[in-house]
Amino acid sequence: MAARITELVLDCTDPERLAAFWGEVLGYEILDRDDVSVEIGPKDQRTTLLFLRNPDRKLQKLRLHIDVRATDREQDEELERLLALGATRADIGQGENVSWYTLHDPEGNEFCLLSGRVDP
Known part of the structure; x- marks a missing residue:
């Protein structure tokens, strides 16, 4: 079990x-x-x-984070939607040649928008 x-x-x-x-x-x-x-x-x-x-306020990078993928649009379109909802871009040292976007939610928690689509 x-x-x-x-x-x-x-x-x-x-x-x-x-x-x-x-x-x-x-x-x-x-x-x-x-x-x-x-x-x-x-x-x-x-x-x-x-x-x-x-x-308590968040003081450092999270050791666990959420990854999301778009279900009905391309990654760049989903990025624009997330930014409009209140996400902000985050630089946590991921570099420029990655296939995902690292973002912060409205309280500064890191999450990633991965490339590719997933079924809803």
Whole structure:
């Protein structure tokens, strides 16, 4: 028997803001919320993201990050969409000759936009 990941928990200062951002990025909906957290996920709820209020600010590069791929457009078009949603470009030493974009979400958490498409 094995375990499986059911949710990823991200500490943040503003769960509503970050849940709204990631909900738009991933096409997820709000599944649950309370005074200190907001949980989003797909309708089948296989793996969800839980944004948990924490007053501590992020101080260094994350040791775990999220990678995303576009489902219905080219990588450059998806980059423009993510930037319009509030992502910003990030330089973490990845260099110029890579096939992905490194970005920050609205609270500075790193994530990557990979090349190629994936089924929705």
